[in-house]
Amino acid sequence: MIIKVKDNHPRIDKYLFKVLDDIPMSLIQKLLRKKKITLNNNKVKPSDKALQDDKILINYKFKKDDKIPKKKKSIKDKIKYLKSIIYQNDDFLIIDKPPNVSVQGGSKVNISLKDIYETLLDIKLYLVHRIDKDTSGLIIFVKSRFVASDFSKLFLEKKINKFYLAITQNKIKKNNNYLSNKNKDGKLMKLRFRFLNKIQNCFVYYVFLITGKKHQIRLQLSLINSPIKNDNKFSSNKNKNNLCLYSFSLSFFYKNIFYNFRLPYEKTLKKFDF
Template identity: 35%
Template structure:
């Protein structure tokens, strides 16, 4: 866990992979971040247990409501990094579809588009055979990115819920990382970026270089 930014209104803290967001049997990310900064923090979005990276934590209920309004009006730009061991059906594009609950807490993508999850992605192959994705979700549905990448044939490496067992069991983490956050708040523009600092596949020199290539292509 690392503090990236802090002011009187909010903090940006990185969540480690494998840590529960909310407390269950042990203290979760929000409680640990509050202890670290010695103040009450209000989560305005969340990351799945397997996902690492940038999280916004408000310092008051008023600021939390301001962030919730930004999320609801899609005025917070988010980019994620993901790795898959399976080649996608297409190298880039947009995935659009309603999401519905499936079995045992999983979700599935539907063909209907009444209130759809919208996800854009681009990808680059690595010499190891893995595929690196830069993903931009335009909506914030539960398991959205995990389900979207599975739908194009590339479940996230290490994802015990959506990837094949052989693609998940032997890996040291689930390979999804909240990489970039951009938003305007109270007349100021903010932009944060955090490269993954854990996970053998993320930390190879080739993967780090490809991450920079992918992002520069989007700027």
């Protein structure tokens, strides 16, 4: 495929994302990394400029599965995703992530949350932390590499407080509100929890991560026979309902301002399928 650039654009990846409106940004960046895209017969980086009359050659045949599903491009979905922006300023935005959407692109991901908001806002976004595809709730995207560096440091120094709301099938049989166990690689996982109440034979907890391992909350609770409700990965109780794990609170200081994002408890519970 050959594309002739019609106007100047500061980044070739964003230009292609605009022109190839049904191809996710994650795939475009992957093709650029693998040198499947050239600019005027030369190798090109995602951050390189695309100037008027430049010729872009894409040495890749797009497949049906590569394309963004039409339903993702509907006005209804765009409005839904825009309404999920809890807050934004010049540095970052806070999004209430829906369940079953991957945060970042990958080989099996048609469109990621990052792709969606880069499309809607027409800006480059940077990830500074992740939550599972099945998990819903608050997540941070930042708008520059400099801010990404700042937030990565805040996470590394544990200066960002993040609380989850978890609904389990069984009551956690621990009296000290502290849980410590190891994953299959022998790495220690630690969290704190607080019981809130019981709803329809399920148990509701606040959860605070002390360490940050992959699938940590889901894995730790399953290891003590208190799996999260509707967890098809770590529970034998398989169903199609949404996972009952929600990132419901984020708080931190940035540029001498304290930010505290927290969704109402009752509103959060309504998002779950019991």
